[in-house]
Amino acid sequence: EGMLPRPGRRRVLTVANQKGGVGKTTSTVNLAAALALHGLKTLVVDLDPQGNASTALDVDHRSGTPSIYEVLIGEVTLAEAAQPTEQSPNLFCVPATIDLAGAEIELVSMSSRESRLKEAISSEILDQIGVDYVLIDCPPSLGLLTVNAMVAAQEVLIPIQCEYYALEGLGQLLSNIELVQQHLNRELRVSTILLTMYDGRTKLADQVTNEVRNHFGDTVLKTVIPRSVKVSEAPGYGQTVLAYDPGSRGAMSYVDAAKEIAERGAQMEKGSST
Ligand code: ADP
Ligand code: MG
Numbered sequence: 001e002g003m004l005p006r007p008g009r010r011r012v013l014t015v016a017n018q019k020g021g022v023g024k025t026t027s028t029v030n031l032a033a034a035l036a037l038h039g040l041k042t043l044v045v046d047l048d049p050q051g052n053a054s055t056a057l058d059v060d061h062r063s064g065t066p067s068i069y070e071v072l073i074g075e076v077t078l079a080e081a082a083q084p085t086e087q088s089p090n091l092f093c094v095p096a097t098i099d100l101a102g103a104e105i106e107l108v109s110m111s112s113r114e115s116r117l118k119e120a121i122s123s124e125i126l127d128q129i130g131v132d133y134v135l136i137d138c139p140p141s142l143g144l145l146t147v148n149a150m151v152a153a154q155e156v157l158i159p160i161q162c163e164y165y166a167l168e169g170l171g172q173l174l175s176n177i178e179l180v181q182q183h184l185n186r187e188l189r190v191s192t193i194l195l196t197m198y199d200g201r202t203k204l205a206d207q208v209t210n211e212v213r214n215h216f217g218d219t220v221l222k223t224v225i226p227r228s229v230k231v232s233e234a235p236g237y238g239q240t241v242l243a244y245d246p247g248s249r250g251a252m253s254y255v256d257a258a259k260e261i262a263e264r265g266a267q268m269e270k271g272s273s274t
Helices: 024-037 052-056 068-072 098-109 116-121 124-129 144-152 170-183 203-219 229-237 249-273
Strands: 011-015 042-046 091-094 133-137 155-161 189-196
Touching: 011 024, 011 144, 024 042, 024 052, 024 091, 024 133, 024 155, 024 189, 024 229, 024 249, 042 052, 052 229, 068 098, 068 116, 098 144, 116 144, 133 144, 144 170, 155 170, 170 189, 189 203, 189 249, 229 249
Parallel strands: 011 133, 011 155, 042 091, 042 133, 155 189
Antiparallel strands: none
16 A cells, blocks of 8 residues: 655644544544555544444453543553454454443543543553554544543534534534633644535535535545445444445545555645755
8 A cells, every 4th residue: 555644743643523424533543544554653542432433443442341431530551452353464453342332421520521531542562563543433422522532633623414403503512612712722723524325316415516616615535435235234244344345435435544644744844944
C-alpha cells in the first residue's frame, strides 16, 4: 500500500454526533484501518459502553478486561489497555467494556473529571510508541464521556447520515463544541464532516448532501461513503470492510476519505509553519 503523509504532531480526532446510528463507529474503525494500512500508527479509543468499535476490531472487551474505563479511573495507563488488532500491525484499540456504562456518573465526583482522557492520551508512552493518529469513538450522547473526548482532541469529525433530519440536533452538538472551546480546550475545532450511508438512487440523499455542503463548505470531505451491505456485514466477522472486502465501494471510499484527512492535515501544517 502507498504511504500517507505522517503528521508532524500526533492528530487526535473525536468522532462525535449525539445521534445514534449515523456511522460514528463504522467511520472510526474503517478510517483507522485505512490510515494504518497506509503506514500510519493509529489508535482507536472506544468510548462507547456498547463497545461496538471493540467488536468491529475483534479485541477482547469482556467485563474486567483492562479498558478505557480503567484508564479513566486511573487504574491502568492507556498503553496498558491498548490491544493490537488483526487488521494491521499499525492498528491498536483501547476497548470499552460494559463497566464504562457507570463511568458517566462515577466521573461526576472525580477530580478533573473533564480532562481525564486528555491526561491519559498526552502520556509519554504514546510518544514512545509513535502513535500518529488517535480516533475516539463517542457514545450517542453529549455527556461527560463525550466532553472528555472533546477535551482530549484537537479536532472533531462529525459523521452525518444522508437521511431525513440529518441536520437536526447538530446545533446542539456545535454549541457544546463551542462551550468546550471557550472553557476547556481552546484548540478544538470541527475539522471534518463526513457524509455517510449515501444512497445515490434517492433524491433525498442529494438534497441532504447539498444542504450540508452549503452549510459547512470545505469542512465536508469530497468523499462520500455509500450505503453498502459490505460495510454493515464486516463487523459481524470482526473485521473492517477494508479486510472483509478491500475491493468494495465501501472500502475504497473509506480509503479515499482517510487520504483526504491525512492530506488536509499535511496542508494545514504547511500553512501554519509559513
Ligand atoms: P453510530 O456509531 O453512529 O451509532 P454505526 O457506525 O454503528 O453508527 O452505524 C449504524 C448502523 O448502520 C450499523 O448497523 C452499521 O453497520 C450501519 N452502517 C454504517 N455505515 C454504513 C454504510 N455505509 N452502509 C451500510 N450500513 C452502514
Ligand atoms: Mg457507535
